[in-house]
Amino acid sequence: MIIFTSICANYLHKARTLAKSVKENIPDATFIVCLAERELFPQYEYPYFDQIVLAKDAWEGNFNRFIFKHAIVEASTAVKGQFFRYLYKAFPDEQQFVYLDPDVYVYSDFIELRTLLNKRPIVLCPHLLDPGNIDMELSSTAHGVYNLGFLGVNRSDEAEKFINWWAERLYLFCYDDIANGIFTDQKWIDLAPCFFDVEIFKHRGYDFAPWSLLNCEMTEENGAFYIKGDPLRFIHFSGYGDSAQKCMSEWLPEGEHPFKKLYSKYSEIHDSNNSDGISKTKWSYSCYTSGEKIDNPIRIAYRKDYDVMFSVEDPFELSNTYFAGRLNVGSAINKSKKTVTKAVYIIRTQGVRVFLKKVFNKLFNRK
Numbered sequence: 001m002i003i004f005t006s007i008c009a010n011y012l013h014k015a016r017t018l019a020k021s022v023k024e025n026i027p028d029a030t031f032i033v034c035l036a037e038r039e040l041f042p043q044y045e046y047p048y049f050d051q052i053v054l055a056k057d058a059w060e061g062n063f064n065r066f067i068f069k070h071a072i073v074e075a076s077t078a079v080k081g082q083f084f085r086y087l088y089k090a091f092p093d094e095q096q097f098v099y100l101d102p103d104v105y106v107y108s109d110f111i112e113l114r115t116l117l118n119k120r121p122i123v124l125c126p127h128l129l130d131p132g133n134i135d136m137e138l139s140s141t142a143h144g145v146y147n148l149g150f151l152g153v154n155r156s157d158e159a160e161k162f163i164n165w166w167a168e169r170l171y172l173f174c175y176d177d178i179a180n181g182i183f184t185d186q187k188w189i190d191l192a193p194c195f196f197d198v199e200i201f202k203h204r205g206y207d208f209a210p211w212s213l214l215n216c217e218m219t220e221e222n223g224a225f226y227i228k229g230d231p232l233r234f235i236h237f238s239g240y241g242d243s244a245q246k247c248m249s250e251w252l253p254e255g256e257h258p259f260k261k262l263y264s265k266y267s268e269i270h271d272s273n274n275s276d277g278i279s280k281t282k283w284s285y286s287c288y289t290s291g292e293k294i295d296n297p298i299r300i301a302y303r304k305d306y307d308v309m310f311s312v313e314d315p316f317e318l319s320n321t322y323f324a325g326r327l328n329v330g331s332a333i334n335k336s337k338k339t340v341t342k343a344v345y346i347i348r349t350q351g352v353r354v355f356l357k358k359v360f361n362k363l364f365n366r367k
Helices: 009-025 063-067 072-078 080-090 111-117 134-143 157-172 187-195 242-251 258-272 296-304 320-327 330-350 352-363
Strands: 002-007 030-035 051-054 096-100 104-106 122-124 150-154 198-200 218-221 224-227 234-236
Touching (some): 002 080, 009 104, 009 258, 030 080, 072 080, 080 157, 096 111, 111 122, 122 157, 122 187, 150 157, 242 258
Parallel strands (some): 002 096
């Protein structure tokens, strides 16, 4: 089994935490990191990583042209489809391939998943397995029914057809743009069961997460953990920090709880893996090769203008001034900066409440 995660360097501490948990519980798995950075440095290596592959080295075509249009939040998800393609070719004897988000922690072997992938081409986990959490039901309609912190596929024609379809969609449409029906790589997968032979995996021990906490009935027996009788395989510590703690405070009873115990232990390991401050690493694709920071309005305008996008061989060799002229975004950038400056001034001089009132009145055309 190949297990991989996809990150930028600022998430290496999370990938370290995941890799160690994989190797301790699934020792026959090969663990690979897909790294969306320009270079691979010695400090990125880790004993539990079998291999680190730069996303650009697994790419087919012009990677700089592709990655330029993505913010860091989008980058490590946008390359996942193509990286599955790469793994199929790089490991021709492997039959099972699993993606896990870097903020996952594995607690036991994937016994059920191994059996499932022997006969089913594509395995997805829904965000929710029970109705009743209205907040999360609404979130799922916006962000995607299935959580792409996990994806399992085998080596089959059906799985490859799915991966090729998904990779093609991500090439031009992998953005954090919920207003237009896209949430990075995840929202696309709502369509997968319509197009492909997909197993919707409802084992509660897989992809357990803070959004699963309401009425979760997690128990501990002789050092093993269960959710409504299903043995715990991995937890997706999505929203680690304030968001996860908010879920715990709202959806778990006061006092001791098995999840609180696991969260505390995960925090210790997670934070120790960041003792070198790797989380503060600057994303190498956030700037032009000159060192100039890429303005976000430039990225957004660039990805909407295919004539400009496909006419430039390496956008990182250019500048904000060049693209502002070709994409006509100079005025938009200046307007954005003025808006931010004005907002900061109102907040400082009149307070947040006055600022929010002005925004509300403007939205609803009130004087």
